[in-house]
Amino acid sequence: MLGMTGYSFYEEYYDDVYISTEIRTVNHRFLELNLNTPFYLASLESKMRDLIQSRLKRGKVDVFIRIKAEDSNAGLTVNKTLAKQYYTALQEIASVVPIDIKTVSLTDIARYDEVVSPDKTRDYSEYWDKIEKSLNINLDEVIKLREHEGCETKKDLVAQVDKIEECVTHLCKHVPEMERTILENIKTKLNELIGDKVDENKLLTEAGIQVSRACINEELERLKMHILKVREVFDSEIDVGKRIDFLCQEMHREINTTGSKITDARYTDYIITVKNCIEKIREQIRNIE
DSSP: OOBSOEEEEEEEEOSSEEEEEEEEEEOOSSEEEEEEOOGGGGGGHHHHHHHHHTTOOSEEEEEEEEEEEOOTTSOEEEOHHHHHHHHHHHHHHHHHSOSOOOOOOHHHHHTSTTTEEEOTTOOOGGGHHHHHHHHHHHHHHHHHHHHHHHHHHHHHHHHHHHHHHHHHHHHHHHHHHHHHHHHHHHHHHHHHHHTTOOOHHHHHHHHHHHHHHHOOHHHHHHHHHHHHHHHHHHTOOSSHHHHHHHHHHHHHHHHHHHHHHOOOGGGHHHHHHHHHHHHHHHHHGGGBO
């Protein structure tokens, strides 16, 4: 079981290039992958996506990649028109701002975006192996953090399922008593209406109808099956969050039906407890991959 929160940053200096990668993940219903890379790495984005999607299945994932080549033959592009425009604009500002600026330096102009930029025609795919290595180191760390979060969350989920199972067990034990109570209530009502002359056959027939309507055995058996299935999913590795969410819906349906059939206030606390536990599970699985 994996959580969906993780973070990792990794950087490495090679002889000809500096590469840094960073991955941040938080919970999300689906996999939302956002790549923040320099424009000259656009040709590698499909490989990056395939790599990350092969290891992360859910969550909002932000990826940041920076690369700085130290190749003397890398080449730079100078936008002369833009440089002139910046120069003119800075001179105009200097003429109206009351500070002592006599000249505009090359540094002032070159620091602006797109005035001096790396050669857009250069092929950076030669660095893919290094980028892939860095991303895998990030992913290993992120998954490790997600495993820890998942382990802690699993403890809470198991505790909630234990409470549900305990309540279902208590309800099962009280079913015979509930049925006897229904029979006694019917008998009392008939006595109030027609006195002591009760037709036992009619009484038993009516009691059978009422008990059948109020029977919760089927709902309790299905709840047991869902509980067993949830425990199995806890130990699996595929779509854990989605599968548990579906089972929670099924359990909620069964406990709602059970609650509508139980009229004895002595047992409603069990219904309330089960509903609360299911809601807590559904809140927790929002953080599960």
